Amino acid sequence: MGEVFNKVGTTAVYEYDFGDGWMHHLELVDRSIHPTQEVLPLVISGENACPPEDCGGIHGYKELLEVLKNPKHPEYRETKVWVGSKFNPTNFGVDACNKELGKLNKYMKEYEEGF
Numbered sequence: 001m002g003e004v005f006n007k008v009g010t011t012a013v014y015e016y017d018f019g020d021g022w023m024h025h026l027e028l029v030d031r032s033i034h035p036t037q038e039v040l041p042l043v044i045s046g047e048n049a050c051p052p053e054d055c056g057g058i059h060g061y062k063e064l065l066e067v068l069k070n071p072k073h074p075e076y077r078e079t080k081v082w083v084g085s086k087f088n089p090t091n092f093g094v095d096a097c098n099k100e101l102g103k104l105n106k107y108m109k110e111y112e113e114g115f
Contacts, residue, residue, distance in 0.1 A: 001041055005026075005028040005031075007028070007031070008028055008029065008030060009027070009028065010027070010028045011026065011027045011028075012025075012026045013025055013026070014026060019054075019057075020051075020054070020055070020056065020057035020060070021057055021058070022051065022058075029044065042098060042101070043094055043097045043101065044094070046092040047092055048089060048090055048092055049087065049088060049089050049090070049091050049092060049093075051064075052082065052087070065089055067079045068080065068083070068087075068089070
């Protein structure tokens with residue numbers, strides 16, 4: 001991360017799931033050399049929920065959202081079961097995202113130590 005995001009304002013595009021082609025736009029908005037209690041890197045904001053795995057890319061996700069808007073749609077029930085009752089497409093969980101980043105830090109330390 002430090003090699004790519006070496007100064008404030010640095011941006012990058014990250015493609016997740018080459019089959020579906022999800023593009024994430026990242027920007028380094030602050031950098032501190034002071035030790036903190038926070039696990040770094042740290043996400044401070046974002047937009048919308050992560051689309052479900054293998055939903056068919058942006059077009060499949062758009063269709064999924066249309067189905068979820070219409071409880072009378074023939075695929076509504078099946079889709080609701082698939083995505084889960086708590087799925088909210090407009091929700092972005094900063095805490096959940098940072099929890100996942102914390103796992104990444106753990107895995108990276110294990111990798112560097114040779115397991």
